[in-house]
Every structure is written in structure tokens, then in C-alpha cells.
Amino acid sequence: MYAAFLVVHSLLRWAVLVLAVVVIARGVSGMRSGRAFDATDNKLGAAFLGSVHLQVLLGLALHLGLSPIVSAAMAAGGAAMRDKVLRFWMVEHLSMGLLVAVLVTVVRVRAKKLPTDVAKHKFVALGTVAALVVMFAMIPWPFRPRVGRSLLPSPTVSAH
Numbered sequence: 001m002y003a004a005f006l007v008v009h010s011l012l013r014w015a016v017l018v019l020a021v022v023v024i025a026r027g028v029s030g031m032r033s034g035r036a037f038d039a040t041d042n043k044l045g046a047a048f049l050g051s052v053h054l055q056v057l058l059g060l061a062l063h064l065g066l067s068p069i070v071s072a073a074m075a076a077g078g079a080a081m082r083d084k085v086l087r088f089w090m091v092e093h094l095s096m097g098l099l100v101a102v103l104v105t106v107v108r109v110r111a112k113k114l115p116t117d118v119a120k121h122k123f124v125a126l127g128t129v130a131a132l133v134v135m136f137a138m139i140p141w142p143f144r145p146r147v148g149r150s151l152l153p154s155p156t157v158s159a160h
């Protein structure tokens, strides 16, 4: 169960990142050309938001019981805050992930209400850039000291 959730959470990160880049590219091009905010923009926005929601739901399941590292952090109590690795998983990854979900949801809901297509493109592009920056900061990239993980889920994933 743990390994399956972790593998899907790890892979889904790529779908989230690719969709974010596509949404930003279309937002920027739409802003510059002044073209309409069309059905494709709307579908891509919904797909991006859905991928983030699913990612956060999987993350919550990992956080609230499946992940041994989070359980260890919880058991360590206050001491976990002084341990960089435990604090990363218990607090930083969780809070930044939730922030991404809130940001992306607010961007979609508010963009729909904006009066012009250029305003929609601009708001979506800027909001999605902000979400992408937070995601880059929270992902346990392989080059990150101590918390780094591989770019693709490894077969020994359950040994974490």
C-alpha cells in the first residue's frame, strides 16, 4: 500500500509539472497575442487542477499514516523540528504542497470571473508560475542534501 502510493505520488509529480508548464506557455502566448481564452485553455486548466488535487490527496494519505518517515517524525515530537530530514517531511513538504493546492484552486476559480480574455491569460500564467516556484522548492530533487530522492520511483522504494 505504502509503496504503491509513493510510486504514484512520485510519477504524478511529472504530470503536474508538465501540465503547469503547458498552462504557463498558453497563458503567456494568449496574453501576448490577445487570443480568446478558449475551450482548450479551460480543459488544460481543469486537468492541471485535477492533477494537483489528486497529488495532494495521495500526499495526505502518505502523511496521515502510510509513510514511515512521517510516522517517525510524529513519534519524535518536538525533536523532529530540530532534525532537517524529519522536519522536511513533517512540515515543509506538507505545508508547501497544501499552499500549491490552494493557489492553483484560487487561480482557476478567480480566473473564470475576470472580465477579459487577456486578464484571464495573465492571471493564470502568473498564478501558475507562483505555484511552479513553490513546487520546485518542495520537491525532494536528487541534488538536495539528505532529503533528495530519485527522479523516478526506484524499485526499492519501500525501503525508504
Ligand code: HEM
Pocket: 046, 047, 049, 050, 051, 053, 054, 057, 105, 108, 109
Ligand atoms: C481532498 C479533497 C478535494 C477538495 C477539497 C477539492 C476541492 C476542489 C475545488 C474547491 C475545486 C474548484 C471548483 C470550481 O471550479 O469552482 C475543485 C476542482 C477540481 N477538482 Fe478537486 N478537490 C478534492 C479532490 C480532488 C481529486 C481527488 C481530484 C481528481 C481525481 C479532483 C479533481 C478536480 C478537478 C478536475 C477540478 C476542476 C473542475 C473544473 O473546474 O472543471 N479533486 N476541487
Ligand code: HEM
Pocket: 006, 009, 010, 013, 016, 052, 055, 056, 058, 059, 060, 061, 062, 063, 066, 067, 068, 069, 070, 089, 093, 094, 096, 097, 098, 100, 135, 139, 140, 149, 150, 152, 153, 154, 157, 160
Ligand atoms: C503538488 C504537490 C506535491 C508534489 C509535486 C509532491 C512530490 C513528491 C515527491 C517527488 C516525493 C518523493 C517520492 C519518492 O520518494 O520517490 C514525495 C513524497 C512524499 N510526499 Fe509529496 N508532493 C506533493 C504534495 C504533498 C502533500 C500535500 C503531502 C502531504 C499532505 C505530501 C506528502 C508526501 C509524503 C508523506 C511523502 C513520502 C515520504 C516517505 O515516506 O518517504 N506531498 N512527494
